[in-house]
Amino acid sequence: MVHSRLAEVRPVRNPVVVGVTGTSAGLAAVRLAAREAVSRGCQLRVVHAFTWPSHAPPGAGMDYDQARRAASQVVDEAVLTAQRSTPGVRVTGQLVDGLPDRVLLRLSRTSALLVVGDDDLAVTPWLPPASVLVQTVARSWCPVLVARGPRPPRGVVLAAVDGSAHGMLALRHAVAESRRRRAGLEVVHVVREFGGRYEEQGRRVLAGAAEVAPAARTRLLAGAAGPALVLASRRGRVIVLGPRGTRDAGLLGAVAREVLHRGACPTVFVHGRQAGAPRSPSDRKAGALT
Numbered sequence: 001m002v003h004s005r006l007a008e009v010r011p012v013r014n015p016v017v018v019g020v021t022g023t024s025a026g027l028a029a030v031r032l033a034a035r036e037a038v039s040r041g042c043q044l045r046v047v048h049a050f051t052w053p054s055h056a057p058p059g060a061g062m063d064y065d066q067a068r069r070a071a072s073q074v075v076d077e078a079v080l081t082a083q084r085s086t087p088g089v090r091v092t093g094q095l096v097d098g099l100p101d102r103v104l105l106r107l108s109r110t111s112a113l114l115v116v117g118d119d120d121l122a123v124t125p126w127l128p129p130a131s132v133l134v135q136t137v138a139r140s141w142c143p144v145l146v147a148r149g150p151r152p153p154r155g156v157v158l159a160a161v162d163g164s165a166h167g168m169l170a171l172r173h174a175v176a177e178s179r180r181r182r183a184g185l186e187v188v189h190v191v192r193e194f195g196g197r198y199e200e201q202g203r204r205v206l207a208g209a210a211e212v213a214p215a216a217r218t219r220l221l222a223g224a225a226g227p228a229l230v231l232a233s234r235r236g237r238v239i240v241l242g243p244r245g246t247r248d249a250g251l252l253g254a255v256a257r258e259v260l261h262r263g264a265c266p267t268v269f270v271h272g273r274q275a276g277a278p279r280s281p282s283d284r285k286a287g288a289l290t
Contacts, residue, residue, distance in 0.1 A: 013040065013041060013042035013043070013112065014042065014110055014111055014112040014142075015037070015042055015043040015044065015045040015110075015111060015112065016033050016036050016037040016040065016042060016043070016044050016045070016111065016112055016113045016114075016115060017033075017044075017045045017047055017104070017107050017108070017111040017113070017114050017115070018030050018033035018044065018045070018046055018047070018078070018114075018115040018116070019047055019048070019049070019100065019103075019104050019114070019115070019116050019117075019132075019136075020046055020047070020048050020074055020075065020078040020117075021048070021074070021100075021117070021119070022048075022074040022077075023117060023119055025117030025118055025119045025147070026078065026117040026119075027077070027078065027081050027117075028117055028147050028148075028149060029115050029116055029117035029147035030046065030078045030081045030082050030085075030115075031081060031082070031085040031086070031147075032115060032145070032147045032266060033046075033082070033113075033115035033145075033147075034081075034082040034085055034086035034089045034091065035085075035086055036113055036115065036145065037086075037089055037090070037091075038086055038088060038089050039180055039181070040112060040113070040180070042090075042112055043090045043091070043092065044082055044089055044090065044091040044092075045091075045092055045093075045094065045107075045111075046075055046078045046079050046082065046091060046092065046093040046094070047075075047093075047094050047096055047103065047104070047107065048071055048074045048075045048078070048093075048094075048095055048096070049096050049097075049098055049099065049100040049102075049103040049104070050067075050068060050071045050095050050096065050097050050098075051097070051098065051099055051100075052064060052067065068095070071095055072095055075093040075094065075095055076093065078093065079091055079092075079093040100132045101132045101135040101136055104116070104132070104136045104140070105135070105136065105139055105140060105141070108136075108140040108141040108142045108144075109141045109142075111141075111142045112142065113142060113143050113144075113145055114136065114140055114142055114143070114144045114145070115144075115145045115146075115147060116132075116133060116136060116137075116144065116145075116146055116147070117146075117147050118133075118146055118147060118148055119133065121133070121260070121261050121262075124261070127257060127260065127261055129251060129252075133146070133260070134251070134252055134257075134260070135251075137243060137252065137256070137260060137269045138243050138251045138252040139251070140269070140271050141271060142271060143173060143268050143269065143270050143271060144268070144269045144271070145238075145266055145267070145268050146260060146263070146266060146267045146268075146269070147266055148263065148264065148265055148266050148267070153236070153237045153238065153265045153266055154237055155183075155235050155236045155237040155265070156178075156183055156184040156185065156186045156217075156235070156236055156237060157174050157177050157178040157181060157183050157184070157185050157186070157236070157237055157238055157239075157240065158174070158186050158187075158188060158232060158233065158236040158237075158238070158239040158240065158265075159171045159173075159174035159175075159185065159186070159187045159188070159209075159213070159216070159239075159240050159241070160188055160189075160190075160229050160239060160240070160241040160255075160259075161187055161188070161189050161205060161206070161209045162189065162205065162225075162242075163189075163204075163205040163208065164242065164244075166241075166242025166243065166244055166270070167241070167242055168209075168212065169242060169270050169271075170240045170241050170242045170268075170270040171187065171209055171212055171213060171240075172212065173240055173268065173270045174187075174213070174240040174268075175212065175213050175216070177238060177240060177268070178216075181237065181238075183237050184216075184217065185213060185215065185216040185217070186216060186217045186218075186219060186236075187206065187209045187210070187213060187216045187217070187218045187219070188218075188219045188220075188221055188229065188232055189202050189205045189206050189209070189218075189219075189220055189221070190202075190220075190221045190222070190223065190224075190225040190228045190229065191220060191221070191222055192222070192223075193222050193223075194220075194222045198222075199220065199222075202220050203220065206218040206220060219232075225255045225258075226254065226255045226257075226258025226259065226262075227258065227262075229241070229255065229258070229259050229263075230258060230259060230262040230263055230264065233259065233263045233264045233265045233267070234264040234265070236264075236265040237265060237266075238265055238266045238267070238268055239259065239263060239265055239266075239267050239268070240267075240268045240270060241255075241256060241259060241267070241268075241269065241270070242256065242269070242270055243256050243269045243270075243271065244256060256269065
């Protein structure tokens with residue numbers, strides 16, 4: 001009898017969490033997050049962070065009440081968007097008190113995936129380090145998917161590798177993504193120029209990637225890494241990379257920042273504790289995502 005009860009228990013999956021702000025980019029993120037949740041067989045959790053701007057403690061009052069009702073409407077609209085766009089999605093909505101980046105980072109500890117909108121990044125001249133998007137992408141505990149545009153993307157899954165632990169983690173995630181999406185996988189690496197030691201090192205990086213993803217197509221690109229990956233993203237269904245490269249020690253690597261700012265397809269930034277492992281000397285030499 002005990003065994004039969006245990007057999008009926010379903011494993012609890014971590015949810016897909018999407019942060020919404022009431023913008024069209026936020027609703028595009030909701031639609032993408034709904035598809036991601038269904039494909040993973042898990043629940044979608046729509047979250048809007050509410051911050052009362054007054055220095056005084058929050059309390060009853062017309063301004064406060066109106067602001068909170070408006071914030072609740074943002075959540076309600078997002079939940080309805082998810083239900084209409086993706087039949088069968090299991091979705092809940094929640095208004096959470098706190099600063100947006102802190103709320104999302106806290107939730108990332110128990111999420112399968114964190115989804116955020118791009119909020120018209122392509123027309124923004126620069127990315128403030130303190131922005132919610134940069135902070136979330138750089139410091140999340142789980143993979144972060146940045147939505148791009150209103151329609152479902154098509155094409156291959158792209159994995160950007162550089163020989164680092166972050167790049168290898170991104171590659172493994174991309175392999176799983178290509179299987180789940182039933183899409184082709186293409187592994188790309190960027191070198192400064194073709195020929196000589198740069199190309200030789202690049203070929204070694206791709207050979208190492210091919211051992212992890214033998215069915216993937218590999219491509220060696222030359223030029224500035226950031227712009228080359230942005231160009232490659234035009235034909236991708238999704239591009240997967242780490243938040244920092246082999247020589248980046250800051251909040252967000254230079255190439256990751258470029259792809260975040262200018263990428264043409266949804267972008268997954270992969271996180272994991274194993275990515276923080278010490279790098280070997282050969283890893284330090286190979287870097288393209290720097």
